Amino acid sequence: MxxxxxxxxxxxxxxxxxxxCVDNSQPAATGPASASGTAAAVDVKKNDSIAASLPEKIKSAGVLNVGMANNYPPNEFKDDNGAPAGWSVDLTNALGKVMGLKVNFDIGTFDNILPAVRAGKDDMGMSSFTDTKEREKQVDFLNYYSAxxxxxxxxxxxxxxxxxxxxxxxxxxxxxxxxxxxxxxxxxxxxxxxxxxxxxxxxxxxxxxxxxxxxxxxxxxxxxxxxxxxxxxxxxxxxxxxxxxxxAPYGIPVAKGSDFTPVLQKALQSLIDDGTYTKILSKWGVEAGGVKTAALNVASKG
Known part of the structure; x- marks a missing residue:
């Protein structure tokens, strides 16, 4: 958290x-974590309806910019080749596939992620953020896990x-x-x-x-x-x-009131509903904290 x-x-x-002393390499899979690698593992397909509803700025760019601090295994870390790895990375790549977007991981320090999301530099963050009422004053959170x-x-x-x-x-x-x-x-x-x-x-x-x-x-x-x-x-x-x-819930931070948020919410819910989400969590042995609903701002509602 x-x-x-x-x-x-x-x-x-x-x-x-x-x-x-500790081997933090990926289980089973080898090579860098990428959208294509995730798709091959769990067969993620683009959802045309969800992709069509993206805000024009993101849709035209074709890129999902994601702020991440990759030093928290198994959630997000660097693989043997220095590429982003972990179940959060796999889930993010799957979300990108659903929306028809190429994922760009903006790797940096944890402290800089929320400011980057608020400023519009990144479309979202993915770095094991605990959704809190205090943080919800700065950003909205799409809840995707309970830890x-x-x-x-x-x-x-x-x-x-x-x-x-x-x-x-x-x-x-x-x-x-x-x-x-x-x-x-x-x-x-x-x-x-x-x-x-x-x-x-x-x-x-x-x-x-x-x-x-x-x-x-x-x-x-x-x-x-x-x-x-x-x-x-x-x-x-x-x-x-x-x-x-x-x-407590993990949340994906997005800019408050962003038109992108409901699209991301639909993309996550689609992965939950078709079983892809559970497959990703199970690959990393963290399925115990899985959720059934892609809810927004759980901290302020609970």
Missing amino acids: RTRYVLPVLTVASALALSG GIQWAAPKGKTVDPNNACGLKVAVQATTYEDTDEVPKKSKACTDAGKPAIQIFKFDAQDQATNALAVGQVDAMSADSPVTLYAISKTKDKLQTAGDAFEV
Whole structure:
């Protein structure tokens, strides 16, 4: 669950020393993630009716510009060739196919995505945004997934997320786990006269996972699909710590009141209805968080 950037409490500059512990390459498929590759995997076809309803500016350009920070596996990351990969990438490519558009991933920092969408530089974002009431003041969100928070610990070690006082916990910087969840737990510790949680912040999720795998920290907190994928890629070095909690919607940010939003909503719903959406999630093992309805601005309605 990603939120806006805040200054780190503790920055860990040890990515190089920790590299090589986790393999974040795509499962089964090889080569760059592209619209054509996704189509071949799940047979996505253009929907002429939906494509015809696109705003003229996007239709005439024939390109869907998508803001993304590709450092959050398995949702969005770089494959071995440096191309965007992950189930969010596959889903975005499928949406492009439905609308008859070529997808252009505008790769950058997470913080710059919402401003780019608001300014019209990007037509949408796709970067595991948690839909919140505060963010809905800036953009509209098309909700496409539900994710909770899931902690991980070394294999065989018992860690209770609700009793983690004094532990070292890895998070990816700017995520909800970094800015809200773990700090709140730490404050509860100090309010009770117990040691604070030591929060280790990393620029990329694989760095946080590596820190846990090599024993630099005691636990890790991330979105449920991210944690489960990380565990699967560490060859039994890690395990879940407790159950997932604080389930919240992921949303695709689009400019408020945009004529593109209802078209995108129809495209996503078509993928849900014909089974393509579930096939994409299942490919990455994240189908548990799938939705049945492409709803708008769920945070403000719930």
